[in-house]
Amino acid sequence: MPPQIQNIVFLDRDSLPASVRPPKFAHQWRDYAATQAAEVAERLLGATIAITNKVPVRAADIARLPDLKMIAVAATGTDNVDLAACRERGIVVSNIRNYSLVSVPEHCFAMILALRRNLRAYCADVDAGLWQQSKQFCLFDHPIGDLAGSRLGIVGYGALGHKVAQLGRAFGMHVCVASRSPVAEPDVTNMALDELLRTCDVVSLHLPLNDQTRNMIGAPELALMKPTALLINTARGGLVDEAALAQALRQGTIGGAGFDVLSREPPAPDNPLLGVRQPNFMLTPHVAWASAGAMQTLADMLVDNVEAFVAGTPLNAVG
Numbered sequence: 227m228p229p230q231i232q233n234i235v236f237l238d239r240d241s242l243p244a245s246v247r248p249p250k251f252a253h254q255w256r257d258y259a260a261t262q263a264a265e266v267a268e269r270l271l272g273a274t275i276a277i278t279n280k281v282p283v284r285a286a287d288i289a290r291l292p293d294l295k296m297i298a299v300a301a302t303g304t305d306n307v308d309l310a311a312c313r314e315r316g317i318v319v320s321n322i323r324n325y326s327l328v329s330v331p332e333h334c335f336a337m338i339l340a341l342r343r344n345l346r347a348y349c350a351d352v353d354a355g356l357w358q359q360s361k362q363f364c365l366f367d368h369p370i371g372d373l374a375g376s377r378l379g380i381v382g383y384g385a386l387g388h389k390v391a392q393l394g395r396a397f398g399m400h401v402c403v404a405s406r407s408p409v410a411e412p413d414v415t416n417m418a419l420d421e422l423l424r425t426c427d428v429v430s431l432h433l434p435l436n437d438q439t440r441n442m443i444g445a446p447e448l449a450l451m452k453p454t455a456l457l458i459n460t461a462r463g464g465l466v467d468e469a470a471l472a473q474a475l476r477q478g479t480i481g482g483a484g485f486d487v488l489s490r491e492p493p494a495p496d497n498p499l500l501g502v503r504q505p506n507f508m509l510t511p512h513v514a515w516a517s518a519g520a521m522q523t524l525a526d527m528l529v530d531n532v533e534a535f536v537a538g539t540p541l542n543a544v545g
């Protein structure tokens with residue numbers, strides 16, 4: 227029997243500026259630069275393998291795609307795919323693991339250091355000519371903190387949580403973890419989420435978005451945090467109630483926040499966090515993963531996943 231030709235469709239090719247090698251099996255490949263939610267089913271018609279970075283593939287799409295056998299997610303997070311509908315239909319969903327273990331933690335610490343040392347406020351002062359008017363050699367008008375000796379709280383202790391903890395220790399921070407099961411590591415203090423929020427100086431989120439974690443940080447949780455504490459979110463926007471965070475930042479009930487993700491991306495103009503123009507809030511456009519090296523590793527792993535599926539030995543299956 228001749229081998230079946232796989233029909234591969236990449237829904238958002240422009241979201242991965244890296245070289246994607248052709249898979250080593252008979253196939254037809256179609257790229258779309260970007261795809262709107264309403265176009266998904268039509269574009270995947272006849273596809274056996276779908277590739278998506280962030281385009282949603284929902285139950286209603288899956289119901290219209292009898293040929294679909296695999297969804298290769300070009301990311302770690304699979305919250306854009308209806309995993310239950312895929313399970314029901316026997317569609318294999320794979321993700322990319324451990325590709326950004328340098329890029330994301332370094333992005334977290336870029337934000338933590340910038341916020342703790344008030345770099346945005348100082349750079350704005352220099353841009354506004356305030357240093358030139360200073361009566362002494364330095365201009366000191368915003369508080370600066372050190373990381374050494376402070377508490378780093380990590381929520382979700384998987385691949386990225388571990389790496390962020392390692393960097394935290396290198397900065398002399400004491401690592402506290404809120405995870406689903408206690409961590410047996412001598413230099414980690416296990417805590418319930420409430421205690422972690424109450425006692426940590428920096429809180430960094432590293433867990434997937436799902437029905438259990440959606441909006442897990444809302445007004446009551448933010449109210450537990452120290453007025454000097456920083457909240458860092460490079461995981462998923464839906465983990466945090468954005469209106470409640472905007473209010474906490476405006477009222478100064480937390481020290482600051484560094485976010486790389488929002489509940490909807492690209493964000494709607496009325497996203498409450500877009501309106502927070504304060505130096506103690508930093509927002510980056512979902513690029514923590516996007517060092518050139520991490521993106522190329524991801525692209526290579528993506529094709530590994532597709533090849534493994536076609537060989538009958540799926541890799542990184544989710545759900």
Ligand SMILES: NC(=O)C1=CN([C@@H]2O[C@H](COP(=O)(O)OP(=O)(O)OC[C@H]3O[C@@H](n4cnc5c(N)ncnc54)[C@H](O)[C@@H]3O)[C@@H](O)[C@H]2O)C=CC1
Pocket residue numbers: 302303304323324326330381382383384385386387404405406432433434435438439460461462486487512513514515516
């Ligand atoms: N901003 C960016 O560019 C990137 C964002 N991400 C996000 O980071 C997330 C984490 O990535 P990894 O660490 O690689 O994933 P991972 O699967 O290695 O770790 C996730 C951890 O969260 C834990 N967890 C799940 N539910 C929990 C709960 N309710 N309470 C406490 N812990 C819980 C899991 O047990 C696991 O240890 C991804 O799901 C993705 O959404 C990942 C890569 C890049």
Ligand SMILES: O=C(O)C(=O)CO
Pocket residue numbers: 279300301302303304515
């Ligand atoms: O890998 C992920 O989950 C990301 O968010 C990067 O796209």
